[in-house]
Amino acid sequence: MLSAQGKVDVAIETLKNGATDYFSKPVDFAKLEISIKNAIQTHDLTREVTRLREAVGKPVHFENIISDNGPCSKYSNLSRR
Secondary structure (H helix, E strand, C coil), X not given: CEECCCCHHHHHHHHXXXXXXXXXXXXXXXXXXXXXXXXXXXXHHHHHHHHHHHHHXXXXXXXXXXXXXXXXXXXXXXXXX
8 A cells, every 4th residue: 555644543554454565755765665575475385385275175186196215105006006
């Protein structure tokens, strides 16, 4: 959120309503760039957590297991039969 007002109560209310950061004018572009990068990273991590949580709920199948370890491969092949 970019605002001409530098009031703390406005910043707090804005952040409570979902803004990821608050900047008053004049904007510091170095801080703005960092804030944008952090917001993108947070978004990406949130999507990854959601994907992983969905994957945890799915059953594991032996065809999804890859191994080049001899004994592990032997038992994995036996369990597929």
